[in-house]
Amino acid sequence: MTHVTASAPGKIILFGEHAVVYGEPALAVPVTDLSARVTIRSGPVQRGIWFEALDLNKSFSAQDEPDSPLATMARITLNYLRHSQPDVMIIIESSIPVAGGLGSGAAVSAALGRALAKWYRQPIDDRDLSGLVYEVEKLHHGTPSGIDNTVICYSRPVWYKRGTEPELLRVREPFQLIIADTGVASTTKAMVSSVRDRWASQPDRFNTIFGSIGEIVQSARAAIENGDTAQLGPLMNDNHRLLEEMGVSSPELEILVAAARRAGAFGAKLSGGGGGGNMIALAAADTTDRVLGAVRGAGAVRVIQSTVHSTGA
Ligand code: PMV
Numbered sequence: 352m353t354h355v356t357a358s359a360p361g362k363i364i365l366f367g368e369h370a371v372v373y374g375e376p377a378l379a380v381p382v383t384d385l386s387a388r389v390t391i392r393s394g395p396v397q398r399g400i401w402f403e404a405l406d407l408n409k410s411f412s413a414q415d416e417p418d419s420p421l422a423t424m425a426r427i428t429l430n431y432l433r434h435s436q437p438d439v440m441i442i443i444e445s446s447i448p449v450a451g452g453l454g455s456g457a458a459v460s461a462a463l464g465r466a467l468a469k470w471y472r473q474p475i476d477d478r479d480l481s482g483l484v485y486e487v488e489k490l491h492h493g494t495p496s497g498i499d500n501t502v503i504c505y506s507r508p509v510w511y512k513r514g515t516e517p518e519l520l521r522v523r524e525p526f527q528l529i530i531a532d533t534g535v536a537s538t539t540k541a542m543v544s545s546v547r548d549r550w551a552s553q554p555d556r557f558n559t560i561f562g563s564i565g566e567i568v569q570s571a572r573a574a575i576e577n578g579d580t581a582q583l584g585p586l587m588n589d590n591h592r593l594l595e596e597m598g599v600s601s602p603e604l605e606i607l608v609a610a611a612r613r614a615g616a617f618g619a620k621l622s623g624g625g626g627g628g629n630m631i632a633l634a635a636a637d638t639t640d641r642v643l644g645a646v647r648g649a650g651a652v653r654v655i656q657s658t659v660h661s662t663g664a
Pocket of ligand 1: 364367368539543
């Protein structure tokens with residue numbers, strides 16, 4: 352075989368981030384305008400796996416950096432496929448911004464797992480792939496809920512609750528999301544651990560917040576399945592207020608959220624770990640341009656529009 356290629360989309364969390372780590376459900380959708388792509392070609396004999404991460408301008412052998420996320424994913428996948436290390440060149444390209452809550456790490460792992468399975472012509476289903484990606488997420492992000500690997504490997508909008516099978520969401524009326532980046536890099540691991548510290552010192556208060564978020568997620572699911580898109584706006588605002596109370600918003604996120612609402616969005620909220628990264632807004636078709644202009648004017652460094660429908664976003 353001369354080469355194989357596989358890809359995986361980015362993702363965005365619609366509702367329920369952070370509370371999902373504590374057992375509440377959450378909703379996430381793939382962002383197919385962004386993707387990670389992995390190509391595998393034969394490499395020099397006995398050199399093992401050689402990675403070329405094009406966007407990072409970095410190349411290295413799996414042997415020299417065995418604990419890197421890429422080498423770890425390759426090892427775990429080869430173990431699953433029951434193959435020893437091949438002599439290959441693995442090229443990684445990604446249009447997903449790093450550390451912005453868009454799932455760049457999980458998407459690269461998913462594309463790599465799929466590409467290796469293709470290389471050996473062994474099928475791997477979404478569920479098993481998601482399990483392998485989760486192992487890498489655990490090593491590098493501490494205590495992930497599992498939502499990122501799930502939505503990225505299934506490449507469908509999902510309702511996710513720890514410890515249960517993910518459910519694919521039926522999106523009755525497709526809707527458009529505006530995803531705006533504060534430009535402030537923030538690591539999910541640090542944000543999750545800051546919430547854990549606050550939860551440990553005020554468990555009752557935080558458990559109440561998590562429970563309220565869980566109720567918002569249930570209502571949002573019903574609104575999506577019934578095609579009541581406008582109803583999602585107030586739910587986004589409520590979810591954002593609870594995330595702010597949790598201490599995971601930031602001045603930059605507040606500015607973008609306020610700008611989107613002032614411009615007439617149905618609702619807006621931070622998305623993902625918080626502390627920076629992205630916010631999302633939902634607007635009617637005739638106000639979308641105004642909201643786009645408003646978040647750009649308020650300092651967003653990148654704005655993406657993404658349509659959410661049952662087969663992806
Ligand atoms: O920052 P993101 O989009 O990767 O989202 C993390 C979501 C959290 O709920 C904060 C953590 C998790 O593991 O679910």
